Amino acid sequence: MVLLDSQLAEYNAQGHLTINDFYSSEIVAKITDDINQWAAETRASLSPEDERWYLEQDVPDGVSLFRKLDNPIYNRPFLRKLLVTPRLLAIAEQLIGTNLSVFFSQVFMKPAKHGGPKPVHQDNFYFGPADEDRVLTVWVAIDDATTENGCLYYGDGSHKTGVHQHVAPAGEPFNLMVPADIAVNFPMTAAPVNAGGLSLHHGSTFHQSSENTSELPRRALAMHFIPQDMPLVSPGLDYDLSVVVNF
Numbered sequence: 001m002v003l004l005d006s007q008l009a010e011y012n013a014q015g016h017l018t019i020n021d022f023y024s025s026e027i028v029a030k031i032t033d034d035i036n037q038w039a040a041e042t043r044a045s046l047s048p049e050d051e052r053w054y055l056e057q058d059v060p061d062g063v064s065l066f067r068k069l070d071n072p073i074y075n076r077p078f079l080r081k082l083l084v085t086p087r088l089l090a091i092a093e094q095l096i097g098t099n100l101s102v103f104f105s106q107v108f109m110k111p112a113k114h115g116g117p118k119p120v121h122q123d124n125f126y127f128g129p130a131d132e133d134r135v136l137t138v139w140v141a142i143d144d145a146t147t148e149n150g151c152l153y154y155g156d157g158s159h160k161t162g163v164h165q166h167v168a169p170a171g172e173p174f175n176l177m178v179p180a181d182i183a184v185n186f187p188m189t190a191a192p193v194n195a196g197g198l199s200l201h202h203g204s205t206f207h208q209s210s211e212n213t214s215e216l217p218r219r220a221l222a223m224h225f226i227p228q229d230m231p232l233v234s235p236g237l238d239y240d241l242s243v244v245v246n247f
């Protein structure tokens with residue numbers, strides 16, 4: 001067992017938990033280098049449609065910045081080895097059980113000055129799992145994530161309210177959000193975390209991040225864990241299950 005009883009109690013009550021100093025600064029530097037290399041390799045091959053999905057859209061002419069990269073745990077075995085350690089798996093198993101997979105993972109680049117916001121949402125609306133309590137997002141801070149550069153905010157206890165119907169603004173299918181009249185019932189609490197730390201959340205916890213207009217990037221890598229035998233019965237987006245990685 002890795003998490004203390006008090007940490008388990010906090011996760012169960014609030015729907016999220018912060019763990020600072022999980023990965024060393026040496027590991028974080030290797031993660032950062034690999035993501036930068038991957039972004040550089042990927043940039044040239046993006047189709048115009050990919051560009052709308054993966055690049056920040058609200059940027060001055062001539063500026064090209066990644067918003068996100070998908071499936072690092074599948075696409076980058078080097079990152080998988082650094083990130084999914086026995087200690088991390090032990091934590092995930094404590095929270096959602098054994099025989100797990102990462103069925104989807106994402107790098108959120110949130111670049112300095114031009115990082116767009118992520119509206120209030122529940123991962124479980126995107127994923128549509130058969131068992132809502134057995135979805136865990138492990139969000140790894142690659143830079144210090146602060147209220148200035150766009151750290152996560154959570155609606156404490158919102159994971160106990162079920163999964164709500166989401167809406168998406170025109171032209172932004174990736175920006176599914178909890179309708180404002182529901183989100184307003186859950187004031188958002190900032191969850192700053194230092195580079196190398198973790199922010200864990202239950203799949204139904206309301207969360208969001210603000211835009212990044214600061215001078216510093218706020219990169220993070222999210223791994224979405226589920227039990228290998230649990231189907232996604234009503235996903236809000238299409239997920240490519242050929243990239244699932246079992247542990």
Ligand SMILES: O=C(O)CCC(=O)C(=O)O
Nearest residue numbers: 108118137139209220222
């Ligand atoms: O990093 C962000 O800004 C959003 C992260 C998120 O929505 C998630 O990890 O589920």
